[in-house]
Structure formats: structure tokens, C-alpha cells
Amino acid sequence: MPSLTSSVARLHRAGSEHSSAWQKLDEAARNLVRWLGEHAPTEEIFPRNCQINVDHWGDGIRYTLLHHPANAARTTVDFWLSTYWKNERSHLIRFAELVADGWLDEVSKWLEEWTKRCKTTTAKIESTLGEMQNRT
Secondary structure (H helix, E strand, O other): OOOHHHHHHHHHHHHHHHHHHHHHHHHHHHHHHHHHHHHOOOOOOEHHHEEEEEEEEOOEEEEEEEEOOOOOOOOOOOEEEEOOOOOOHHHHHHHHHHHHOOHHHHHHHHHHHHHHHHHHHHHHHHHHHHHHHHHO
């Protein structure tokens, strides 16, 4: 049986590593939510019923990722992550599970489709403007 001193030392080490791991997960989630808020169409619903809210507060911008349960009203939230508030561990675990289940690849594909639609629409508008200018 380990001594009390070694047990306390082990507990201290395990607790410190655990706290550090949670802090890193929270920081990574905040950075990802911030990046999505800055680079993705936040007015749209992301794959798997996720949404990014953008709030302007004082000198900065706060981004919040909301996950809505399938077939639920948009006022119902399963979990959320914020770049401003301290995130709950249960929410971080749900987000980590979502990411581990391929959500980032789904968001990438969704963004690629969005970009394609934007480029197609831009080409149509530019073509129409060119035709209008040729008629005058």
C-alpha cells in the first residue's frame, strides 16, 4: 500500500494535470468558436443544428456557439460555448464529442458549398451588370 505522502503527491499531480487539460480544452473550444464567428456565415444554421451568435459588447465582440436538439425550436439549446463566459464542463464534453464525431469535416464541406454558391451568384450578378451596361 502506498504511503500517505506518495498518495497525496499522486493526487496533487493528477489534479493539476486534470485542471490543465480542462483549461486547454476550454481555450481550444473558445478559439474555434471565435474563428467560426469571424470566418463563417453566422446568420445560417451550421451542420447538426449549430448556430453562432455574434454579440457586440463594449470594445469587443462575443461569439457563442449554440447547439439545438434535432427537431426542436431554436429557443431550445442543448449546449452552448462562449468566447466570453466560463464554459461548463458538461458543455465542453458535448462539444468535444461533436468534434470527435466528424463535425469539423461537415462544417468544412458546408463552407465549401456556401463558397460555391457565393461565387456562382457573384458571376450571375456581374454578368447581368455587364449586359445592362452594354444596353446603355
